[in-house]
Amino acid sequence: MSKIQTPQAIRGTQDIFGPEQEAFGFVVDTFERVRRLYNFKRAEMPVFEPTAVFARSLGETTDVVSKEMYSFDDRSGDSLTLRPEFTAGIVRAYLTNGWQQHAPLKLTTHGPLFRYERPQKGRYRQFHQIDAEILGAGEPAADVELLVMADQLFKELGIDDGVTLHLNTLGDPESRAAWRTALVAHFEKHRGGLSEDSQTRLDVNPLRILDSKDPRDRPIVGEAPVIDDSLTDEARTFFDAVTAGLDAAGVAWTRNARLVRGFDYYRHTAFEFITDRLGAQGTVLGGGRYDGLVEALGGPHTPSVGWAAGIERLAMLVGERDAPSIDVAVVPLGEAAEQAANGIIANLRRGGIATDMAYRGNMKKRMKKANDAGARFAVILGEDELANGKAAVKDLSTGEQRDVALGDIVDAVR
RNA sequence: GCGGUCGUAGCUCAGUUGGUUAGAGCGCCGGUUUGUGGUACCGGAGGUCGGGGGUUCGAAACCCCUCGUCCGCCCCA
Missing domain, CATH: 3.30.930.10 (Bira Bifunctional Protein; Domain 2)
Structure with missing residues (x-):
């Protein structure tokens, strides 16, 4: 096989x-x-x-x-x-x-x-x-x-x-045609000095000789008629x-x-x-x-x-750019908190606040993910907080943390 | 289409004149910390050495072919 x-x-x-x-x-x-x-x-x-x-x-x-x-x-x-x-x-x-x-x-x-x-x-x-x-x-x-x-x-x-x-x-069209004619006449006169590519261009697309990079073409191009004389x-x-x-x-x-x-x-x-x-x-x-x-x-x-x-x-x-940061990461502890968190993240998102919550992981992992996502706040929801109808809102830049009533979270992180 | 360069871990790269189980840093995962991120320390996973064929006792290394990358030409954004 x-x-x-x-x-x-x-x-x-x-x-x-x-x-x-x-x-x-x-x-x-x-x-x-x-x-x-x-x-x-x-x-x-x-x-x-x-x-x-x-x-x-x-x-x-x-x-x-x-x-x-x-x-x-x-x-x-x-x-x-x-x-x-x-x-x-x-x-x-x-x-x-x-x-x-x-x-x-x-x-x-x-x-x-x-x-x-x-x-x-x-x-x-x-x-x-x-x-x-x-x-x-x-x-x-x-x-x-x-x-x-x-x-x-x-x-x-x-x-x-x-x-x-x-x-x-x-x-x-009139100017372009006149210029083209003048260019072809000029390049025909110097055909032998042109690069092989430009000799082909002369037959196919003579204007293209003008932006040739070949050093052999440069002096001939330098003397070529300009469009201004044909306008x-x-x-x-x-x-x-x-x-x-x-x-x-x-x-x-x-x-x-x-x-x-x-x-x-x-x-x-x-x-x-x-x-x-x-x-x-x-x-x-x-x-x-x-x-x-x-x-x-x-x-x-x-x-x-x-x-x-x-x-x-x-x-x-x-240049490379960083992904935009989220505003809030919700960190629930335990099954009851995970369920309750669904309501909290829905309210935050409906309030226009970019929010994320990990599907799994212990508190340490979730906090790390919150940090990696660039969250300004972590909303920590454990059994103690839940029992009191509150959540801990932690400012991740200062490390300060305080309890906020569940209904006030959206305002607290705005 | 033509000429050249380079392909080793997810990324950036080491790897002695061809010689045992192919390395580092970063990243990732885990631990030190069973409810707290960034720092530090410790540990771990991860590799068809781009692929195929050949030379050789032995190939990541040498040869051929092939695929891809990057550079120049052509052309074009």
Whole structure:
């Protein structure tokens, strides 16, 4: 008989618990609080969609679509895909549910995403993001609002000093096309000096050469034309409005003329919040304006902006956190006291006081558990106290202890 | 997908040129204290040495394969 082999977790997945989960939860809770301050609604979408949702939106040739998606045929033969990003599914929901009537629609969501990649720290096959989108708004004010919200999120997470907002514009289609043409001409002239990767990029996605890390590419990139020379007046006006809005809101940013987008549908504003504390996984929040996406999914022209941030990466910057302490631990002695304690803990909890009681153990163990849980008070209920209709309330920080009538316990520990 | 690193207790790590029953700290459990936590002291449990195969009288250590981790590239949050 062979030994039973415990199944292992799938590569690139994580079980999050304890101090790491506290950090993870802190990120999500903070995001939920901040998005309400900005009057963003919350939406839930399925974790899988028809494969076409992502293939069309991301572009068939991108790495994400061509080799990183978890795609499979379901039992009826339909090709489904575990979402590798949020935006495409949100746009699909926007179109299929008629959310256009709410435009401009400010939406947030968060949850798991899936990409078949080589795992590293801060990079997983199932990972989690928070996401914010504004659909149906072509005004630069929408870009500004999203960026100010992101900035406030970093501040409230306490990690703003390690993170920098990098900002660029990709222009409108006309600007972008002109810039692209100029870039291709420049890089073609120096093709032989480019790295092998960048020579491939030149044929597939020339903008991507700009953020190449290869030292051979740096001098050629340094002389490459910048978007500013190709911007139409409208595109320039738009970008100026965004930067002026950020300045007015007191949000620090730096221009990064080499910041481009991997996905095809981005226009105008592109941005990333970058840290130098996570190695190669420096981008902790990224996004931009994707005015062309809704049309790519068969909808009407719907200018939109959005961003997403990796919860794991944010949680790593936040650092491990302790679980919140409870207020009261009830320590009963004997069966009669254990029964009576049920009423006491119910009253405490109904009164909004975080309370716990161990299922078993002698007094010493229960006191230790009370201490470990960070309880401010122990409510000790023994035979003597019970007979008098009282309980001993002990302040665990000072060690002081006094008898309190059972009906007064909630007030005594408040 | 490419190149590299590292896998020993729940965690962080020792482990001599290959040589008996594989160690420490922290954590966990118990005791000193049969109605009182934090400190201290004492004791205990806990290990397929990632897995499989090979070399050898003998492997945690050497070789091969494999799985996983971490780092860089690609790409991206």
